[in-house]
Amino acid sequence: MPLQPTGTIPLVYSQEVSDAISDGAPVVALESNVITHGLDYPDNAATARKVEAAVREGGSVPATIGIDDGRILIGFTDEDVERFASTPGVPKVSSRDMSLVLAKGGLGATSVASSLVAAELAGIRFFASAGIGGVHRGAETTMDVSSDLIQFTRSKVAVVCAGAKNILDLKLTMEYLETQCVPLVSYRSDDFPAFYCVSSGLRSPHRVDDAVEIGRAIEFHWALGGAGGFLITTPTSAEDAIDEAEVEGVIAEATAAAARDGVHGNAITKYLMRAVDRATEGRSAKANMAVLISTARVAGTLAAAHATVISEAVR
Numbered sequence: 001m002p003l004q005p006t007g008t009i010p011l012v013y014s015q016e017v018s019d020a021i022s023d024g025a026p027v028v029a030l031e032s033n034v035i036t037h038g039l040d041y042p043d044n045a046a047t048a049r050k051v052e053a054a055v056r057e058g059g060s061v062p063a064t065i066g067i068d069d070g071r072i073l074i075g076f077t078d079e080d081v082e083r084f085a086s087t088p089g090v091p092k093v094s095s096r097d098m099s100l101v102l103a104k105g106g107l108g109a110t111s112v113a114s115s116l117v118a119a120e121l122a123g124i125r126f127f128a129s130a131g132i133g134g135v136h137r138g139a140e141t142t143m144d145v146s147s148d149l150i151q152f153t154r155s156k157v158a159v160v161c162a163g164a165k166n167i168l169d170l171k172l173t174m175e176y177l178e179t180q181c182v183p184l185v186s187y188r189s190d191d192f193p194a195f196y197c198v199s200s201g202l203r204s205p206h207r208v209d210d211a212v213e214i215g216r217a218i219e220f221h222w223a224l225g226g227a228g229g230f231l232i233t234t235p236t237s238a239e240d241a242i243d244e245a246e247v248e249g250v251i252a253e254a255t256a257a258a259a260r261d262g263v264h265g266n267a268i269t270k271y272l273m274r275a276v277d278r279a280t281e282g283r284s285a286k287a288n289m290a291v292l293i294s295t296a297r298v299a300g301t302l303a304a305a306h307a308t309v310i311s312e313a314v315r
C-alpha cells in the first residue's frame with residue numbers, strides 16, 4: 001500500500017472523467033455503496049453498467065466513486081465495477097468513515113454522503129442515486145438521521161434522486177431538508193417520490209418541468225451563497241413502480257423486528273431493504289434496477305442542461 005503524502009487527497013480519475021472535467025463537459029458522480037450493498041452479484045454489476053450507460057444517454061459522463069487502497073477513485077473502469085460488485089464484505093463508507101478507510105487501505109463503498117465529499121473535491125457538480133438516506137422512522141427516540149442529509153448542507157453538488165424509500169419517515173425527511181435550507185424541486189411531477197413508488201403521498205415544495213430552468217436555479221442558489229447541495233427528484237415510471245400499500249405492512253414489521261433484534265447504526269438501512277426484497281420476491285429487485293437507471297438518465301439530462309447554463313454565462 002503506497003504511503004500517502006501528508007495534506008494531499010489522493011484522487012485517481014478515469015481518463016474519460018479527467019477529459020470531461022478539463023473540457024467543462026457535464027459529469028454525474030455515482031455512489032458505489034449501491035453496487036456492494038444494494039443488489040446481489042451479478043445483478044449489481046450489470047445494473048452499475050446500465051446506470052453508467054443511462055448517464056451517457058442523458059448527455060453526460062458518469063463518474064462512479066469508490067475507495068481503493070488509500071485512494072479515491074473518480075470514475076470506475078469496467079474492471080473496477082467487477083471488483084466492487086464481486087468482492088464480498090466491502091465496507092460501507094459514509095462521510096465519518098472516509099478518513100479511516102483511506103488510512104487503513106482496501107476497498108470502500110461510498111454512500112451518498114461520502115460520494116458527495118469526493119465529487120466536490122473532484123470538481124463535479126452533479127450526483128445521482130435513486131434513493132437517498134433520510135430521517136428514519138422512530139428517529140425521535142433513536143436519533144437515526146442519515147448523514148446524507150447533513151452532507152447536503154455541506155457539499156456544493158446538485159443531487160438527483162427518486163426521493164427515498166418508504167423504510168424512512170419521508171415527512172420528517174422533508175421537514176429536515178426545509179429546516180436546513182436545502183432546495184428541493186420535483187422535475188416534471190408534483191410529489192416527492194418514494195424510490196420504487198411513484199409518489200410518497202407528500203407534495204413537493206416546487207415543481208419545474210424545464211431542465212434549463214433547474215440549471216439556472218442551481219446557479220442562483222450558489223450565487224446567493226448557498227453552501228450546500230440542491231435536491232432534484234424524479235419519479236420512477238408507473239410500469240416499473242411498486243404499490244405503496246403492498247410494502248407498508250412489511251416495512252412496519254421489519255422496523256419492529258429490527259428494534260427487537262437490536263439492529264441499529266449503519267446496518268439498519270440494508271436490513272430493512274432486504275426485508276422488503278424478500279417480501280416482494282424479486283419484484284423489488286427489478287423495480288430497484290429500473291429506478292436506478294431512470295434516475296441516472298434524468299441526471300445525465302439535467303447535468304447537460306446545467307452545463308449549457310454555465311457556458312452561456314461565461315460567454
Ligand code: PSU
Nearest residue numbers: 033034038111112131133146147266269
Ligand atoms: N437507500 C436506498 N438504497 C441504498 C441506500 C439508501 O434505497 O443503497 C444507501 C446509500 O448508500 C445511502 C445510504 O447513502 O444507504 C444511507 O445509509 P444510512 O441510512 O446508514 O445513512
Ligand code: MN
Nearest residue numbers: 144145146265
Ligand atoms: Mn443511520
